[in-house]
Amino acid sequence: MNSLLARDINVSYGQRQVLRDVRFDALEPGKLAVLIGPNASGKSTLFKTISGLLKPSSGLIRLGDIDLGKLPVKQRLSHVCFMPQSFSANASLTVFDVVMMAHKQVKGWRVNSDDMQSVGQACYDAGIGDLSEAYISELSGGQAQLVSVTQALIRRADVYLFDEPTSALDLRHQLEVLERIKQAIKKRSVVGIVALHDLNLAARFADTILVMQQGYIVLQGTPDTVIPAANLADTYGVSIEVSTGPRRELSVHAYPV
Amino acid sequence: MVIAATTLLLACVVFDIITGPADLGFWRTLTVVFNPSVATIQEQVIVWDLRLPVALMAIAVGAMLGVAGAEMQTILNNPLADPFTLGLSSAASFGAALAIALQWSIVPGMGDIIVTANAFVLAMATSLLLFGFTRLRGVTPEAMILVGIAMLFTFNALLAFLQYGASELELAQIIFWQLGSLARASWMKVGVCVTVLVLVMGYLISRSWALTALRMGEEKAASLGVNVSRLRLAVLLAVSLLSAIAVSFVGTVAFVGLVGPHIARLIVGEDQRGFLPISALAGALIMSGTSIASKAITPGVIYPIGMITSLIGIPFFISLILSQRKRHWQ
Numbered sequence: 187m188n189s190l191l192a193r194d195i196n197v198s199y200g201q202r203q204v205l206r207d208v209r210f211d212a213l214e215p216g217k218l219a220v221l222i223g224p225n226a227s228g229k230s231t232l233f234k235t236i237s238g239l240l241k242p243s244s245g246l247i248r249l250g251d252i253d254l255g256k257l258p259v260k261q262r263l264s265h266v267c268f269m270p271q272s273f274s275a276n277a278s279l280t281v282f283d284v285v286m287m288a289h290k291q292v293k294g295w296r297v298n299s300d301d302m303q304s305v306g307q308a309c310y311d312a313g314i315g316d317l318s319e320a321y322i323s324e325l326s327g328g329q330a331q332l333v334s335v336t337q338a339l340i341r342r343a344d345v346y347l348f349d350e351p352t353s354a355l356d357l358r359h360q361l362e363v364l365e366r367i368k369q370a371i372k373k374r375s376v377v378g379i380v381a382l383h384d385l386n387l388a389a390r391f392a393d394t395i396l397v398m399q400q401g402y403i404v405l406q407g408t409p410d411t412v413i414p415a416a417n418l419a420d421t422y423g424v425s426i427e428v429s430t431g432p433r434r435e436l437s438v439h440a441y442p443v
Numbered sequence: 444m445v446i447a448a449t450t451l452l453l454a455c456v457v458f459d460i461i462t463g464p465a466d467l468g469f470w471r472t473l474t475v476v477f478n479p480s481v482a483t484i485q486e487q488v489i490v491w492d493l494r495l496p497v498a499l500m501a502i503a504v505g506a507m508l509g510v511a512g513a514e515m516q517t518i519l520n521n522p523l524a525d526p527f528t529l530g531l532s533s534a535a536s537f538g539a540a541l542a543i544a545l546q547w548s549i550v551p552g553m554g555d556i557i558v559t560a561n562a563f564v565l566a567m568a569t570s571l572l573l574f575g576f577t578r579l580r581g582v583t584p585e586a587m588i589l590v591g592i593a594m595l596f597t598f599n600a601l602l603a604f605l606q607y608g609a610s611e612l613e614l615a616q617i618i619f620w621q622l623g624s625l626a627r628a629s630w631m632k633v634g635v636c637v638t639v640l641v642l643v644m645g646y647l648i649s650r651s652w653a654l655t656a657l658r659m660g661e662e663k664a665a666s667l668g669v670n671v672s673r674l675r676l677a678v679l680l681a682v683s684l685l686s687a688i689a690v691s692f693v694g695t696v697a698f699v700g701l702v703g704p705h706i707a708r709l710i711v712g713e714d715q716r717g718f719l720p721i722s723a724l725a726g727a728l729i730m731s732g733t734s735i736a737s738k739a740i741t742p743g744v745i746y747p748i749g750m751i752t753s754l755i756g757i758p759f760f761i762s763l764i765l766s767q768r769k770r771h772w773q
Contacts, residue, residue, distance in 0.1 A: 239665050263668040274520075274660035278712040287656055291668060321712070322659075 188250025189214050190236075190345055190377045195245030197228075197235050204231045205242070206401040213377050213394060215344075218368045220388040221381045223398030224422055229381040230271060232398070233347045236379075237268035249344055249377075264291075267343035269334055271350050275322045281333050282318040285309055288337035305340065312336040313362070327354035335363055339370055345377040346370075353383065360384075364391045389413050389436040397421060409436060444711060448724040452502065455731035459498040460490065462738045500628035501734040501748075502727040503636035504689045505699055509726020510640070511686040512700030513707065513719060514647060517654050518675045519584040525700035526686035529573060530594025531566045532697070535690040537598040537605070538565030540617045544609040558620065559627075562691035569594055570683030574676065623694035623749030625734055632692050639688055643681045644723070650674065651715035658713050698752045699726050702760050709764070729756050 189212040197205040205228050213219045221229050234240040236247055238259045247254045254262055279287075286297065286305045309318045314332050322330065331354045338346060348367060352360040364380070368391055371378035379396070382388045388395055388409070395412040397405040399421045405412050412418075413436050419426045424440040431437055461472045467486060475482040475490040482490070512525035526532055538561035541547050548557045549564045576582050576590055606614055647654065653674055656664040661671045686700065703726035704718070711717035729752060736755050737746045 237666060239662075259670070260668050263666070268666045270660075270662040270666050272660070273663040274658070277658035278708050279655065279658060279714060280712065283655070283712065283714045284659060287652055287659075288667060290652055 188252070188344060188377075190247070190249050192236070192248075193246040195232075195235060195242045195247065197231055197240055197242045204228050204401055205235065208232060208245070208401070208403050210396055210403050210406050213379065215377050216372050216375045217378075217393035218371050218391060219377070219379045219394040219396060220392035221379055221396045221398060222383070222385065222388050227398040228401045229398055230349050233268055233349050233379070233381065236345070236347060237266045238262040239268070265343055266345045266347065267338055267341045268347045269338035269349060269351060271353075273330070273334060275325060275330050277322060279322055280318065281309065281314060281320055281322060281325070282306075284322055284333060285318075285336055285340060289340045291341065308336055308340045312339070312366070328356060328359060331355055332359065332363065335367070339366070342374075343376065346379070348378070348380040350381050350383065352387065360387060385413065385418070385438040385440075386436075389438060413438060444717070445720055445724070448721065448728065452724060452728055452731060455728060455735065456498050456502065459501065459731055459734050460494045462735055463489065463494055496628040496630055496633055497625045497734060498731070499633045500625050500636065500693070501730040503633060503640060504625075504693050504696070505703070505727035505730025506723040507636060507640055507685045507689040507726070508696060508700040508730075509703030509707075509722040509724070510644065510647070510719065511682040511689070512702075512726070513704035513722035514654070514678050514682045515700075516704055517657060517713075517715075518678050519587055520658070521584060521588050522705070523701070524588060524591070525704075526566075526690060527695070527697045527700060528588070528595065529591030530569055530598060531683070531686050532690050532695045533595050533598035533602065534569040535562035535566040535687070536617075536621050536695055537602045538562040538691075539620045539694070540602050540605045540609075541565075543616045543620065544605045544613045559691045562694075563687050565598075566687035566690055567683060569598075570679065570687065574679055574683070578676075619747065620694050621749065622747030623696045623752075624745075624747050625693055625737075626745065627693060636688060636692065639684060640723075643685055644719070646681055647678070647715075647719055650678070651719060654678070655713065655715045655718075693748070695749050696730070696752055697749065698756050699729050702756050703729060706760065 191210060191212040193209050195205050195208040196203065221232070223229055231240065235242050236254070238254065238257070249265055252265070254265065282305060285308060286301065289301060289305050290297070306318070309315045312332055312335065314329065314336060317325070317329060322333065325333065331351060335348070335351050338348065351367065352363055355363060364387060367378060367380060392409050395407060395409055396403055397412060397418070404421065405415060405417060414428045422440065423443065425443050427439045429437050460476065461467070461469050467475070467489065472490060475486050476495070479487055479491060508526060515524040515526070515529065516522055538549065539558045541549070542558040542561040549561050573587055573591060576587055606617055609617060653664070653669045656667050656669050657671065657674065665671050690696070704722040706725040707718050707721035711721050730748070732755055733748045733751045736751050737748050740746060
């Protein structure tokens with residue numbers, strides 16, 4: 187399986203440059219990378235660029251030997267599965283419908299019994315089996331997020347990008363979802379990047395942490411090396427204290443300056 | 444579901460054919476349909492040249508408006524979108540009025556079909572204008588609806604202007620055109636409608652998952668591999684063609700394009716594999732029912748359908764909204 191790396195990616199929205207010379211070293215398959223950084227630092231833009239929904243003005247994104255920039259969008263999306271931060275939930279579609287849609291990769295018309303079974307299984311595994319007949323417009327924010335994660339995980343890809351998959355979830359579901367993502371990445375031996383705001387979750391689940399600030403990736407490394415770095419305080423504009431718990435887990439405490 | 448609706452539709456068609464000013468009776472009419480050779484010339488004309496084209500036209504136009512409304516609502520992400528609210532119907536009315544009041548043809552050399560041709564050209568031009576708007580950067584689907592409503596008012600104002608200057612006879616003709624009538628049906632028109640409907644439906648069915656995905660938001664659809672802007676343009680063009688043809692053939696028919704899809708949404712949800720056919724069937728049923736009602740209210744008189752669509756559709760629609768909805772994956 188292939189690793190993912192980026193070199194000198196630049197992306198602008200009109201006059202405003204959002205990604206500046208973004209580069210990260212090879213992210214290994216089977217390992218979970220966590221992308222952290224303040225709001226508007228470019229995390230979502232980076233995901234859209236990797237998945238091919240945005241065209242960079244320059245730069246290189248490589249998956250193993252494949253130059254992703256050279257692939258047409260359709261083909262690229264068979265390598266990269268991107269879960270956007272939110273979806274519009276005012277449609278009269280059931281949870282089962284929308285997971286099926288992701289499973290079918292919006293192709294074809296027919297649904298056979300294998301399709302039905304894999305979608306049913308995926309919903310069950312994700313703990314949303316009892317919701318599968320519910321309309322997405324009736325879901326809570328957290329339930330919608332579980333559906334979104336299920337939609338992503340039912341697809342087969344070499345790279346999975348999750349944009350804040352836990353922002354609306356309660357504590358138990360945050361841990362469950364991240365654990366499920368981490369296990370899936372490991373089992374399928376694929377590249378996974380999750381954007382998170384919670385530094386404690388990042389420290390706990392990440393094999394690698396990438397730190398974004400104002401369109402740059404300013405740090406890349408293991409939680410042990412990245413989280414204690416004084417730079418984080420600067421990145422978020424807060425003062426940060428890091429302590430190591432009895433099971434060697436890092437916990438982060440932030441205070442306003 | 445689809446089978447039940449189709450059966451109901453067939454019943455409507457049969458009923459539509461047997462009702463009319465000349466009382467032929469149920470069996471006699473069916474005999475003429477299936478075995479024209481035994482009928483008198485007069486009966487043949489009534490059934491084959493008058494009633495059958497009207498009955499089939501009602502279905503075709505209803506289905507076209509249902510499909511057009513369904514996909515306009517889908518691509519513009521707005522439950523109020525339909526050929527009427529986007530200004531296509533008013534544009535067609537204005538085109539027809541131009542021909543009636545000023546004998547002014549937009550495309551020269553149209554002869555007898557000048558009214559239909561004008562209506563079609565203006566309706567199509569309006570949707571091309573909307574189409575042009577989608578190509579501008581930063582134009583949201585919401586803005587397109589507003590542009591459509593602006594069109595509606597512009598053409599209504601222009602129409603009023605023409606009506607103000609028209610003679611009494613012309614005025615009556617303009618108003619009659621606007622009210623909508625299936626009496627203009629002919630086998631040729633039925634053929635055009637069915638051909639276009641089949642082609643457009645084929646395209647839409649092939650993109651049904653992509654259209655369903657669009658309902659979850661542009662970003663989500665794009666992340667699933669849908670080329671959102673291209674899909675939106677192609678579908679807009681296809682449904683514009685449908686609605687322009689429908690309104691130019693039968694005049695303004697409000698309500699069907701709006702309500703047909705809503706009925707479908709309440710019954711089967713928005714998975715396009717059910718939503719699209721049921722929208723078409725719902726539209727066809729409303730129009731067919733309207734056609735029957737237009738003949739049945741006062742025996743011997745055929746009322747314009749535009750007046751009746753809303754009157755028979757609304758009670759049904761309200762009852763559907765009020766009843767609890769339940770559905771299952773099929």
